[in-house]
């Protein structure tokens with residue numbers, strides 16, 4: 001067995017069955033994760049033990065591993081018992097690996113793939129309302145492909161709301177809970193016009209963009225490259241401010257265009273809306289040429305027609321898409337058109353997916 005030297009004032013070591021390398025486990029982590037009824041409320045899933053009541057130099061009087069459990073007697077006389085799998089599965093390395101091994105991983109796709117791909121979810125409203133498995137299938141599609149459709153939804157806001165609330169709570173913003181928009185400039189924003197809208201994500205000016213955007217066209221218009229990697233890395237670091245301004249509203253958020261997962265390092269969010277960018281003043285002027293080269297490269301890639309999946313949203317079909325990974329836009333139109341939809345907050349999207357066992 002390999003030897004791992006640890007400072008026994010702060011760590012004990014455990015060996016996971018089937019592995020050779022002993023792993024260090026910190027005493028203060030163990031004490032903080034005691035799940036006895038005195039330290040943890042199993043009805044509210046909350047700690048009752050305050051972290052301030054754990055001495056920095058907390059250490060066991062003794063401990064033993066027996067029958068798949070670690071039993072600790074602390075110097076203050078407190079006793080803790082841990083299932084070894086709880087400890088091993090809570091280690092950073094295990095948690096990171098498990099996150100990377102999610103049973104449902106995002107599938108990256110392009111127009112050709114998605115046009116031919118039968119797997120993303122396209123269900124009928126009555127199926128969704130009657131069958132919990134269809135809810136699971138739809139949320140899985142949003143996790144895997146970032147997109148799903150509900151068909152045969154009566155072309156009105158109320159039915160759209162009913163369909164979405166079957167799956168998610170709706171995230172209310174100053175646009176409303178369910179919003180319905182046309183070209184009457186109800187809000188000072190291009191989406192409230194007939195104009196072309198290039199590919200973008202919404203809410204780049206919120207501290208957290210909606211995870212899911214829902215769109216239902218309830219009244220169609222009555223007429224119709226090693227440099228890339230370096231640029232990618234830079235765009236995960238350069239803070240970019242985006243804003244939304246109208247009477248009574250002034251939202252600004254300043255974060256990089258690309259956000260990577262703090263645990264896995266994988267790309268987690270793209271936040272691009274060229275329309276809503278604030279004055280660029282978050283980097284020195286000397287860095288501007290490089291930033292604009294990187295940003296224009298990304299926007300050009302986004303606007304490449306080869307990357308566009310274009311179709312008409314017709315009354316009856318509700319589209320849900322992941323606003324953290326899919327960009328959306330629309331062609332300019334003439335005549336009268338009415339669109340309805342809503343946002344779903346990321347925490348609610350993830351909570352529903354986690355409750356369904358789709359993500360951890």
Ligand SMILES: C[N+](C)(C)CCCC[C@H](N)C(=O)O
Nearest residue numbers: 175179181189191201202203
């Ligand atoms: C109409 N609706 C509420 C759906 C969107 C409004 C979009 C506002 C802003 N340009 C953005 O991209 O977030």
Ligand SMILES: O=C(O)CCC(=O)C(=O)O
Nearest residue numbers: 191197202328329330339
């Ligand atoms: O009007 C549309 O079809 C889409 C509008 C849009 O992109 C948005 O509201 O973010």
